[in-house]
Amino acid sequence: MTEVVIVSDAAAGGELAARAVLAALDTRPDAVLGLATGSTPLPVYRALAELIGRERRDVSRVGAFALDEYVGLPADHPQSYRSYVAREVTGPLGLDPRLVHVPDGDPERARTAGEEYERAIEAAGGVDVQLLGIGTDGHLGFNEPGSSFASRTRVKTLTERTRRDNARFFTTPDEVPLHCVTQGLGTILRARHLLLLAFGASKAPAIAAAVEGPLTASHPASAVQLHPHATVIVDEPAASRLANLDYYRHAWANKPAWQGI
Numbered sequence: 001m002t003e004v005v006i007v008s009d010a011a012a013g014g015e016l017a018a019r020a021v022l023a024a025l026d027t028r029p030d031a032v033l034g035l036a037t038g039s040t041p042l043p044v045y046r047a048l049a050e051l052i053g054r055e056r057r058d059v060s061r062v063g064a065f066a067l068d069e070y071v072g073l074p075a076d077h078p079q080s081y082r083s084y085v086a087r088e089v090t091g092p093l094g095l096d097p098r099l100v101h102v103p104d105g106d107p108e109r110a111r112t113a114g115e116e117y118e119r120a121i122e123a124a125g126g127v128d129v130q131l132l133g134i135g136t137d138g139h140l141g142f143n144e145p146g147s148s149f150a151s152r153t154r155v156k157t158l159t160e161r162t163r164r165d166n167a168r169f170f171t172t173p174d175e176v177p178l179h180c181v182t183q184g185l186g187t188i189l190r191a192r193h194l195l196l197l198a199f200g201a202s203k204a205p206a207i208a209a210a211v212e213g214p215l216t217a218s219h220p221a222s223a224v225q226l227h228p229h230a231t232v233i234v235d236e237p238a239a240s241r242l243a244n245l246d247y248y249r250h251a252w253a254n255k256p257a258w259q260g261i
């Protein structure tokens with residue numbers, strides 16, 4: 001089932017997700033992480049950096065694959081996801097940069113970037129824990145409404161809504177690229193554990209539709225309902241439109257401690 005965990009705030013959500021990642025590393029020191037970008041996963045990366053330092057974890061064999069990348073931004077552009085991952089993840093967590101992958105957003109190579117990325121994920125043994133944020137239009141990665149549940153890594157055109165949402169990271173809205181390379185929903189569904197995080201009231205409708213709405217490509221995040229091990233970590237405002245809130249709280253409060261998330 002899709003487990004919903006309601007946390008007090010983003011920092012608590014970040015810590016819970018970070019603990020789940022570290023639990024995966026306990027079983028597999030060469031575990032592969034699926035990285036999301038945007039503002040939502042930042043508390044996870046902060047908590048991970050702190051816990052890895054405090055517990056003196058060896059992360060030298062940990063691999064990572066980012067979900068997506070803009071097409072056409074220079075790789076060293078501060079808003080490219082390559083830069084984001086280097087700045088927020090690889091550096092602070094102390095990962096080996098050779099094991100950290102981001103799709104190739106070079107327009108010249110975009111045509112084959114998807115297939116190459118799929119091959120690299122497969123060669124690494126697949127993703128163990130996939131972090132996910134959610135777009136206000138229900139996108140996962142950059143799988144905009146209409147994306148096939150079977151889709152693989154490929155070039156997509158961003159919706160105007162997503163470009164508007166992401167304009168806050170750029171100097172002008174026109175600077176937001178039109179295209180991206182993103183893992184497909186089919187790629188994401190192959191990860192062994194999905195951790196979807198959302199904080200704030202602006203995400204409440206998208207979360208309700210993802211968890212309790214019909215399974216539909218019109219709301220790509222509803223794909224999480226197809227996954228045998230998906231955990232949705234939300235704060236109260238992001239959870240506010242869920243109909244079965246009482247049940248989620250009850251199930252969480254009575255969960256056997258050995259189960260983890």
Ligand SMILES: N[C@@H]1[C@@H](O)[C@H](O)[C@@H](COP(=O)(O)O)O[C@@H]1O
Nearest residue numbers: 037038039040133134135141142
């Ligand atoms: N491609 C990313 C998504 O992976 C992310 O989930 C979404 C939400 O971003 P935020 O977490 O900043 O709300 O934004 C971008 O479009």
